[in-house]
Amino acid sequence: MSLLPSYAPLVRRRTWQWLVPILCALLFLTTVIWLPRQAQQMESTDRQEQLIADTLWVEQTIRFQLGRNEDDIRSLANEIAAGHLSGEKLLARMRFLQRTHHELARIAWIDANGTVTASDHKVDLSLQDLPEPLRVKLARVSSTNTPEYTQPNPPTDARHPALMDYLFPVHQGGRYVGSVIATYSLGGILEQMVPWWFAQKNEIRLTDRHENTLGQRAAGGAGRGVYTYAHDLNLPYADITLRTDSVKGAPNLLSNLLVIVIVGLTLGLFWSLAALWRDINRRMVVERALREQVAFRTAMEDSLVTGLRVYDLNGRITYVNPAFCRMVGMPAEALIGCAPPMPYWAPEVMQDYQARFAQRMAGMINPNGFETIFLRNKTERFPVLVYESALVDESGQQTGWMSSILDISDRKRFEELNRRQQEKLQASARMVTMGEIASTLAHELNQPLAAITSYTTGALNLLQNPAAQPDSASLERIRGALEKANTQAQRAGHIIRSVHTFAKRREPHRETVQLPPLIADVVQLAELQAGQHFIKIESDIQPDTPAVLADPMMLEQVLLNLTRNAIEAMRDVEPERRILRIGAGSDPSAPGSVTISVADRGSGIEQHARERLFSPFFSTKSDGMGMGLKICRTVVEFHGGTLIYADNPGGGTIFRFSLPASTTAENMKK
Numbered sequence: 001m002s003l004l005p006s007y008a009p010l011v012r013r014r015t016w017q018w019l020v021p022i023l024c025a026l027l028f029l030t031t032v033i034w035l036p037r038q039a040q041q042m043e044s045t046d047r048q049e050q051l052i053a054d055t056l057w058v059e060q061t062i063r064f065q066l067g068r069n070e071d072d073i074r075s076l077a078n079e080i081a082a083g084h085l086s087g088e089k090l091l092a093r094m095r096f097l098q099r100t101h102h103e104l105a106r107i108a109w110i111d112a113n114g115t116v117t118a119s120d121h122k123v124d125l126s127l128q129d130l131p132e133p134l135r136v137k138l139a140r141v142s143s144t145n146t147p148e149y150t151q152p153n154p155p156t157d158a159r160h161p162a163l164m165d166y167l168f169p170v171h172q173g174g175r176y177v178g179s180v181i182a183t184y185s186l187g188g189i190l191e192q193m194v195p196w197w198f199a200q201k202n203e204i205r206l207t208d209r210h211e212n213t214l215g216q217r218a219a220g221g222a223g224r225g226v227y228t229y230a231h232d233l234n235l236p237y238a239d240i241t242l243r244t245d246s247v248k249g250a251p252n253l254l255s256n257l258l259v260i261v262i263v264g265l266t267l268g269l270f271w272s273l274a275a276l277w278r279d280i281n282r283r284m285v286v287e288r289a290l291r292e293q294v295a296f297r298t299a300m301e302d303s304l305v306t307g308l309r310v311y312d313l314n315g316r317i318t319y320v321n322p323a324f325c326r327m328v329g330m331p332a333e334a335l336i337g338c339a340p341p342m343p344y345w346a347p348e349v350m351q352d353y354q355a356r357f358a359q360r361m362a363g364m365i366n367p368n369g370f371e372t373i374f375l376r377n378k379t380e381r382f383p384v385l386v387y388e389s390a391l392v393d394e395s396g397q398q399t400g401w402m403s404s405i406l407d408i409s410d411r412k413r414f415e416e417l418n419r420r421q422q423e424k425l426q427a428s429a430r431m432v433t434m435g436e437i438a439s440t441l442a443h444e445l446n447q448p449l450a451a452i453t454s455y456t457t458g459a460l461n462l463l464q465n466p467a468a469q470p471d472s473a474s475l476e477r478i479r480g481a482l483e484k485a486n487t488q489a490q491r492a493g494h495i496i497r498s499v500h501t502f503a504k505r506r507e508p509h510r511e512t513v514q515l516p517p518l519i520a521d522v523v524q525l526a527e528l529q530a531g532q533h534f535i536k537i538e539s540d541i542q543p544d545t546p547a548v549l550a551d552p553m554m555l556e557q558v559l560l561n562l563t564r565n566a567i568e569a570m571r572d573v574e575p576e577r578r579i580l581r582i583g584a585g586s587d588p589s590a591p592g593s594v595t596i597s598v599a600d601r602g603s604g605i606e607q608h609a610r611e612r613l614f615s616p617f618f619s620t621k622s623d624g625m626g627m628g629l630k631i632c633r634t635v636v637e638f639h640g641g642t643l644i645y646a647d648n649p650g651g652g653t654i655f656r657f658s659l660p661a662s663t664t665a666e667n668m669k670k
Contacts, residue, residue, distance in 0.1 A: 103188035149238035186215030307405035329377035542585030562598040569602030
């Protein structure tokens with residue numbers, strides 16, 4: 001008894017080993033017997049369905065061609081009603097229609113009196129020559145104003161084929177004026193409208209309601225009566241049926257079907273095994289390539305310094321690479337699945353994050369990227385540059401958004417260092433400029449100081465003369481001398497303050513600047529050098545020139561550098577040409593901008609120097625530093641403008657730069 005449990009599974013296993021092949025053999029035998037008959041039945045059904053489909057297609061083709069003929073006859077009738085066709089023109093038109101429509105046996109025009117006034121035959125016809133059914137039809141269509149087909153009669157012999165008339169009544173101003181009669185040959189309809197390939201495979205007949213043959217094309221073959229189909233043409237007032245009879249017979253069973261099936265199944269089995277083996281090998285190759293691609297992509301993403309982040313359509317993070325994890329100081333497990341607000345968002349720009357996130361959810365992405373601030377380890381702030389794009393799958397459907405994040409801390413530090421270097425360079429340039437005008441400044445200050453000394457000495461002499469008592473006239477002379485001395489002292493002080501303000505180093509500060517007083521200060525400083533060379537400075541400022549938003553000291557430095565260059569360019573020209581003109585006004589070609597120009601009438605700029613004119617450390621002067629124009633362009637671009645130059649039509653050069661007006665600049669800043 002203890003051994004029975006061990007033998008029972010073995011007996012059941014042997015039973016199944018015999019039962020499975022027997023069941024397979026029975027299934028195979030049943031298939032061999034059932035499959036041919038099923039194939040025969042399916043083939044017969046397919047042939048019948050194909051015949052039905054082809055017959056319906058032929059019926060639609062005939063109806064379509066008849067419809068086109070109806071349109072041509074309607075067009076002919078409309079031209080007759082409009083009076084455009086009559087006599088020989090009408091006869092020629094009807095002959096043309098008959099030539100182009102071979103299924104038409106005759107076309108005739110019968111007026112309201114029943115007289116055939118035109119036809120395609122040369123013989124004269126009258127209403128009495130027409131068959132009685134046709135005359136009845138004419139009477140009916142004249143009252144109903146509805147086109148009709150006549151019911152054709154079976155042909156009596158081959159010389160008298162079955163004919164069918166199409167009557168189209170013509171009315172003019174509500175009055176019946178006649179009818180156009182188009183006579184069809186039913187045999188011609190089959191010859192002209194049934195495709196040749198269909199006629200080769202089928203017998204086609206047109207019959208009446210009693211199945212009398214009205215027209216026939218081709219003859220039935222071996223399969224006559226096996227596959228047939230009939231369908232009504234649905235012509236108005238004409239009962240005509242399209243009947244088709246296929247030449248194909250019933251399908252026969254193949255000889256030696258069993259052997260063919262066995263060989264076919266065996267070959268199919270071997271082919272299936274070979275195809276399965278080939279598919280398995282291909283799948284293994286593809287899987288190996290996929291693993292290599294995944295490993296390569298993982299290694300590439302791990303080596304990137306650019307952070308990658310993926311959002312799904314709900315705004316949740318689905319992927320981050322190691323570079324992004326290092327940026328924010330958090331592991332991937334803590335980031336994947338997070339939804340806004342993100343743990344690396346800085347509190348002070350939380351509203352900006354929310355606004356950009358809402359725009360991203362709405363599908364509005366800035367292709368140029370944007371700068372913002374992230375948190376590292378939830379404490380340290382650092383600037384980043386973010387680029388985003390839509391993430392789509394292989395079917396073209398969007399599944400989320402891909403973000404590329406760059407840590408721009410080093411770039412920001414470099415920009416700050418570069419800004420400080422520019423400030424130092426500008427301060428050095430100002431000091432160089434002050435050194436160059438120091439001698440001129442001493443000369444200019446000497447004049448007011450000498451005048452002050454002269455006026456005060458005269459006043460002291462009047463006061464110290466013991467013989468002269470100070471009367472009202474003497475006091476008036478003393479007062480005048482002191483007032484003139486005070487004026488000269490203010491002039492000297494203004495010159496010193498202007499130079500001090502220009503040379504003073506400070507942080508850039510933009511404010512609303514009125515150009516007339518600023519240009520006046522520049523002119524006053526420039527005149528110190530211009531006077532030595534007998535150069536005249538002119539100002540041309542438009543009355544409606546708007547203010548600009550700029551740093552006044554930096555803007556003054558640009559104008560002073562340009563005026564100094566203009567003065568030096570005119571030192572060796574004729575005295576009558578030594579005119580320096582400073583202009584300012586609204587730019588008509590760029591609304592919202594102000595254009596400032598400095599024009600000289602010197603010898604101009606040499607051709608070889610034009611390409612390197614704004615390059616640093618390039619100068620056409622032997623003692624020049626080569627930084628003046630470079631600093632000028634940097635300052636102008638810092639204010640959102642552009643510095644250009646052009647030849648002066650009167651000789652010399654015009655330097656011109658544009659700055660946004662105060663209101664425009666403020667709006668851009670906002």
